[in-house]
Amino acid sequence: MAELKERLQRLLTEEKRDKRHLISLLQEIQQEFSYLPREVMLEIAWFLGVSPSTVYSVTTFFNQFRFTPVGKHPIRICLGTACHLAGGKLVLETVERELDIKVGGVTADGQFGLERVACIGCCALAPVMTINGDVYSRLTPLKMEEVLTLLKSGGESERK
Amino acid sequence: MTFKEIQKLARAEWDSLYYGEIPLILVGTATCGRAAGALAVVEAFEKEIVRRKAAARVIQVGCMGLCYTEPLVTIIKPKSFRVCYKNITPDLVPRLVEGYILGDDPCLELALGTLAGGNGEAISIPELSRFEKEPRLIMRRCGYINPEDIKHYVASGGYSSLVRALQMPAREIISQLKRSGLRGMGGAGFPTGEKWELCQKAKGKPKYVICNADEGDPGAFMDRVVLESDPHQVLEGMIIAGYALGSSQGYIYIRAEYPLAIKRLKIALDQAQEYGFLGKNILGTVFSFYIELESGAGAFVSGEATALMRAIEGKRSIPRARPPHSVEAGLWGKPTLLNNVKTFVFVPLIIARGADWFSTIGTERSKGTAIFALAGKITNTGLVEVPMGTTLRELIFDIGGGIRQGKLFKGIQIGGPSGGCLPASLLETPVDFDSLSKAGAMMGSGGLIVMDEDNCMVDTARFFLDFTQKESCGKCTTCRIGTKQMLDVLEDIVAGRGKIEDMDLLVELGEDIRDGSLCGLGRTASNPVLTTIRYFHDEYEAHILEKRCPALVCKELIAYYIIPEKCEKGCEHCVLNCPVKAISSDERRLKIIDQTKCTKCGTCLEVCPAEYNAVVKLSPPTLVPMKEG
Numbered sequence: 001m002a003e004l005k006e007r008l009q010r011l012l013t014e015e016k017r018d019k020r021h022l023i024s025l026l027q028e029i030q031q032e033f034s035y036l037p038r039e040v041m042l043e044i045a046w047f048l049g050v051s052p053s054t055v056y057s058v059t060t061f062f063n064q065f066r067f068t069p070v071g072k073h074p075i076r077i078c079l080g081t082a083c084h085l086a087g088g089k090l091v092l093e094t095v096e097r098e099l100d101i102k103v104g105g106v107t108a109d110g111q112f113g114l115e116r117v118a119c120i121g122c123c124a125l126a127p128v129m130t131i132n133g134d135v136y137s138r139l140t141p142l143k144m145e146e147v148l149t150l151l152k153s154g155g156e157s158e159r160k
Numbered sequence: 161m162t163f164k165e166i167q168k169l170a171r172a173e174w175d176s177l178y179y180g181e182i183p184l185i186l187v188g189t190a191t192c193g194r195a196a197g198a199l200a201v202v203e204a205f206e207k208e209i210v211r212r213k214a215a216a217r218v219i220q221v222g223c224m225g226l227c228y229t230e231p232l233v234t235i236i237k238p239k240s241f242r243v244c245y246k247n248i249t250p251d252l253v254p255r256l257v258e259g260y261i262l263g264d265d266p267c268l269e270l271a272l273g274t275l276a277g278g279n280g281e282a283i284s285i286p287e288l289s290r291f292e293k294e295p296r297l298i299m300r301r302c303g304y305i306n307p308e309d310i311k312h313y314v315a316s317g318g319y320s321s322l323v324r325a326l327q328m329p330a331r332e333i334i335s336q337l338k339r340s341g342l343r344g345m346g347g348a349g350f351p352t353g354e355k356w357e358l359c360q361k362a363k364g365k366p367k368y369v370i371c372n373a374d375e376g377d378p379g380a381f382m383d384r385v386v387l388e389s390d391p392h393q394v395l396e397g398m399i400i401a402g403y404a405l406g407s408s409q410g411y412i413y414i415r416a417e418y419p420l421a422i423k424r425l426k427i428a429l430d431q432a433q434e435y436g437f438l439g440k441n442i443l444g445t446v447f448s449f450y451i452e453l454e455s456g457a458g459a460f461v462s463g464e465a466t467a468l469m470r471a472i473e474g475k476r477s478i479p480r481a482r483p484p485h486s487v488e489a490g491l492w493g494k495p496t497l498l499n500n501v502k503t504f505v506f507v508p509l510i511i512a513r514g515a516d517w518f519s520t521i522g523t524e525r526s527k528g529t530a531i532f533a534l535a536g537k538i539t540n541t542g543l544v545e546v547p548m549g550t551t552l553r554e555l556i557f558d559i560g561g562g563i564r565q566g567k568l569f570k571g572i573q574i575g576g577p578s579g580g581c582l583p584a585s586l587l588e589t590p591v592d593f594d595s596l597s598k599a600g601a602m603m604g605s606g607g608l609i610v611m612d613e614d615n616c617m618v619d620t621a622r623f624f625l626d627f628t629q630k631e632s633c634g635k636c637t638t639c640r641i642g643t644k645q646m647l648d649v650l651e652d653i654v655a656g657r658g659k660i661e662d663m664d665l666l667v668e669l670g671e672d673i674r675d676g677s678l679c680g681l682g683r684t685a686s687n688p689v690l691t692t693i694r695y696f697h698d699e700y701e702a703h704i705l706e707k708r709c710p711a712l713v714c715k716e717l718i719a720y721y722i723i724p725e726k727c728e729k730g731c732e733h734c735v736l737n738c739p740v741k742a743i744s745s746d747e748r749r750l751k752i753i754d755q756t757k758c759t760k761c762g763t764c765l766e767v768c769p770a771e772y773n774a775v776v777k778l779s780p781p782t783l784v785p786m787k788e789g
Contacts, residue, residue, distance in 0.1 A: 081379030
């Protein structure tokens with residue numbers, strides 16, 4: 001807890017003490033902690049002089065904010081238009097089945113998290129996903145299984 | 161430094177780099193190039209140059225919009241051809257260095273074509289006939305200059321329009337824009353000059369200038385490419401707007417999902433400030449202007465003007481009723497001008513070349529060029545920039561190269577979640593603001609998804625509605641509840657539970673949502689459904705009356721089947737790869753799918769060797785012979 005406070009204090013600088021910086025503060029904090037812990041949201045409300053419900057209303061409005069930690073390997077499957085038409089949903093279902101998690105969930109061992117995103121702008125390579133920031137392209141259920149098997153065994157997929 | 165001195169310095173550097181004695185290697189490293197492996201190519205070039213002790217420079221440039229050729233590399237060789245190479249991987253790099261950097265072999269087997277233009281004129285590849293139809297304006301430098309070096313922008317004519325504008329009276333700038341006929345490129349098409357005039361005349365201080373880079377359509381990425389490839393032209397347009405309107409503060413609101421665009425914009429802002437194009441007393445005048453970056457937090461509705469302003473204020477991004485319009489009472493209740501990325505790009509061009517020149521491009525009521533993001537089942541995926549009035553057929557077949565793998569063209573979806581689906585019979589429709597609206601679609605975001613016989617139009621409509629339903633902010637009842645009701649009806653139809661009267665219900669709901677919602681998101685949310693019902697009526701009927709999906713997409717209406725006559729008995733690929741163990745071999749070693757276990761993932765179809773091709777999809781599922789049921 002003390003450590004959490006210390007990390008937070010570094011981000012809550014004086015020039016940010018204005019209601020209008022609420023969203024950018026939340027973004028920076030999520031970057032630091034990978035999610036928005038409850039105590040942190042309360043702390044921001046106090047820092048900016050707004051009610052906790054104001055902070056909560058903003059965080060629940062935008063898709064970017066999350067209230068639980070992401071897995072060690074966050075799997076982000078693109079379901080933009082091109083990826084949808086190229087079978088992105090089948091890829092998503094493969095992950096759900098293989099890891100036994102749903103979108104937004106994290107595996108019990110904390111290794112994998114699953115999220116869907118709307119378009120990362122690589123439509124020519126659809127369907128795509130990112131894991132730890134690396135883009136994997138032209139996926140199929142079979143290819144997805146291979147990637148997961150490799151990641152589970154601790155290796156990086158050679159064919160990204 | 162005066163502008164003349166900056167220009168001189170920039171040109172000297174530019175000339176020595178692009179027209180010097182040492183070969184120059186350009187690698188496109190925008191997001192799409194990176195996804196295809198461009199950074200590894202950069203690294204490979206740098207290593208190979210050192211290893212071979214070759215004299216050459218490597219710089220990272222933006223994107224030419226030819227996504228299907230990524231990673232794209234251009235080699236500029238002194239006193240020789242400038243050659244573009246497509247799909248370059250690190251293992252091809254030694255060949256290029258050996259061939260064209262050290263030797264005189266231009267490695268034609270890897271080449272896409274030669275590069276033309278670049279010194280003032282737009283770049284192009286004359287060997288590709290598409291460039292005859294693409295007199296590029298917005299993208300004229302994209303993929304040629306280094307977006308992280310302001311000097312490249314200045315050397316190719318950048319910021320000279322700002323210098324000229326600063327000597328013009330504000331009303332002259334606005335009247336130029338009005339005469340040019342430029343309309344808002346964000347999709348709605350409001351006349352830009354008029355908007356600027358309204359904001360300039362509005363009472364209240366301070367005034368704000370906002371660039372809307374919240375490109376939320378899940379299939380459009382032209383703003384990202386422009387910002388990653390040539391960011392200064394957007395800044396120049398914004399600074400001119402600030403001067404014309406008497407504003408000293410601008411904001412760029414950009415999606416957080418575009419980290420590279422944000423990074424390159426930050427660099428551009430710092431450099432513009434360093435060289436005196438931005439900040440206090442711009443170029444020694446009394447005019448001061450500042451720009452801040454605000455990154456969006458992932459809400460489609462934030463692309464709506466009033467919602468976007470709320471997000472900048474740090475609030476929930478919910479649109480409000482108009483009037484008052486933002487030009488009178490926008491950000492923090494002050495007069496605010498909001499334009500799209502591409503609209504700002506056109507401003508310096510119009511100042512430099514004149515309103516009369518601009519108004520000769522395009523159609524009677526839609527001027528200039530438009531950029532579309534071609535994706536889906538098209539051969540040449542990527543961006544295209546064409547004059548307004550180009551027909552859809554030219555876009556898809558002449559530039560886009562037609563449908564992949566010789567499949568049959570079915571339709572296009574234009575304008576993203578706000579746009580509509582148009583059939584083959586409307587291929588002669590010119591792309592401009594008015595013609596597209598008339599057909600029931602919209603210029604919108606510029607996303608253009610091409611669909612072939614394997615795409616289901618009902619499923620496509622469901623996809624877009626699922627998107628808008630999730631993204632509805634919830635303020636207007638018709639949008640919040642209406643989109644959910646429509647989605648439920650569509651879910652029923654794709655699952656084979658539809659009733660024939662559902663189609664009328666969808667139209668009625670769609671029209672109610674359009675009439676009863678405040679903002680663009682709600683007013684256009686039903687467009688994909690309304691247009692598919694209008695143009696692809698038969699597909700809805702097949703789903704409802706025959707429980708059949710003609711494109712073999714909708715899971716509940718298809719079944720996988722292994723044709724006994726085609727199945728090679730010794731092969732067990734499908735049995736071994738089925739993730740749910742639904743396939744078994746019978747006593748004759750014929751493979752049989754247990755339909756009760758099958759999750760319809762398609763793996764068996766994927767692994768069945770092409771020479772057997774024994775797995776097929778059937779619709780309706782009742783076509784599967786009974787003994788296997």
